[in-house]
Amino acid sequence: MKWMRSVPFLLIIGLIVADDRPIPSTLDGPFLPVTRRFDPSLRRGSDDLPMDHPRLRKNVSYNFPEQISLAISTPTSMWVSWVTGDAQIGKNVTALDPSSVASEVWYGKKSRKYTSMRRGVSTVYSQLYPFEGLLNYTSGIVHHVRIDGLEPETKYYYQCGDSSIPALSKEHMFETLPLPSKSSYPRKIAIVGDLGLTSNSTTTVDHLVENDPSLILMIGDLVYANQYLTTGGKGAPCFSCAFPDAPIRETYQPRWDAWGRFMEPVISRVPMMVIEGNHEIEPQISGVTFKSYLTRFAVPSAESGSNSSFYYSFNAGGIHFLMLGAYTDYNATGAQFAWLKEDLDKLDRTVTPWLVAAWHPPWYNSYSSHYQEFECMRQEMEHLLYEHGVDIVFSGHVHAYERMNRVYNYTLDPCGPVYITVGDGGNIEKVDVDHADDPGKCPSARDNIPEFGGVCRLNYSSGPAEGKFCWNTQPEWSAFRESSFGHGTLEVKNSTHALWTWHRNQDVYKEENHGDQIYIVRQPDLCLPTTKVT
Ligand SMILES: [Fe+2]
Incomplete structure (x- = not known):
């Protein structure tokens, strides 16, 4: 029985060790790619809630x-x-x-x-x-x-x-929320994608409520x-x-x-x-x-000078958010691009140091699902966002989680944004589990045709996947990916540090087990040398 008495002690030690692990920061990157596959003890999907469910009924x-x-x-x-x-x-x-x-x-x-x-x-x-x-x-x-x-x-x-x-x-x-200022930030921002109305969506929303956000981004x-x-x-x-x-x-x-x-x-x-x-x-x-x-x-x-409800911007404390439309004209000659350029030119990073963008389909995505689907949008807009030092990009569409290393034009770059996919809100479709680099899972030309815009499939021009459409291993720009339902939270601490946490639905009752956690650190002196940041 002696071993039974020691179990709680070991558990406590285990928790202390877990708590003492330093949270990594993007300054520690680029990270070697890591994949955590779908836990087969969980269900990949669930049915929608019926219309007579108590949370859906008109009362x-x-x-x-x-x-x-x-x-x-x-x-x-x-x-x-x-x-x-x-x-x-x-x-x-x-x-x-x-x-x-x-x-x-x-x-x-x-x-x-x-x-x-x-x-x-x-x-x-x-x-x-x-x-x-x-x-x-x-x-x-x-x-x-x-x-x-x-x-x-x-x-x-x-x-x-x-x-x-x-x-x-x-x-x-x-x-x-706080007024725009480099010293005030929303307490916690929840980011949710592809939510739907299933029992998995219910877990996501209940989990989100427990995290007590002061702002929610619902990214399509x-x-x-x-x-x-x-x-x-x-x-x-x-x-x-x-x-x-x-x-x-x-x-x-x-x-x-x-x-x-x-x-x-x-x-x-x-x-x-x-969005x-x-x-x-x-x-x-x-x-x-x-x-x-x-x-x-x-x-x-209208408040942000956009003539379209498909794209807009807003401030929350010292963060400027760009909410971009992927299912409306995104070409460099179009109205959205012109508005975006004007919006970015007006920015004062001494007041809103953080620049966070969100749109629905990801540009960087190593899952088979929606692989390179919005490559045309990336080719039109990426340089503008990079030049203005976008810090983080949130997307959904892919029903899984993925956090990229800082990247620009498919090349690791310490000044590229951190792209994060959280299309794992829990809708009626299932969690995506296949990776484009898995044997036999590289999408064919007929797969992943976007519902707006054109097809711009691209073979890589350099690196280990040169001349190929898919890598044969997790790409270097993909830092961490896991197939699971969940949502994310962003806690901006000051003008350079923000804590990003991905909360898996199965972690709802044991919050010390985060799916992913990292400090996203801005380097304005390196990446925005012409911007005065005091
Ligand atoms: Fe979608």
């Missing part, structure tokens, strides 16, 4: 707000969005009148003692499939109100709705409503296997409403910044696309 009456969410507008203002009324689905649907219910937000620094009220806009959208046997959808009334005059790092209480009915929401609370493929028929039937676990005979890719739009309810407990108190993924395209009648995504979310496009 307010007709004119009362639901699906409440926040998004940053400017450092002193916030978008508050919600939905009222009932969506309809059927052969014939009649759009609700958006003016039938007001859009008001009452808010102030003390609970139930509101000192301000702002009115906003309301709208509806329809998803129309004029084909035999397919059903049409028209949404509830979507409201967006911009509340302003907010003080930094301050708690605000609010209710939204229509006070004349009266039909106001219950009271919610949020905390504003939110709901997966396009894995369904318009009747709500068939939640398909893979994109290409769904609906081969349908005249158009169908969607079940009530999944969006369900997702809004699922997320409300988090995003009614923590701002969520979205579009391929699952948001949702083509319908007359070639209309992205209707649900564009209607449901408020993003600070």
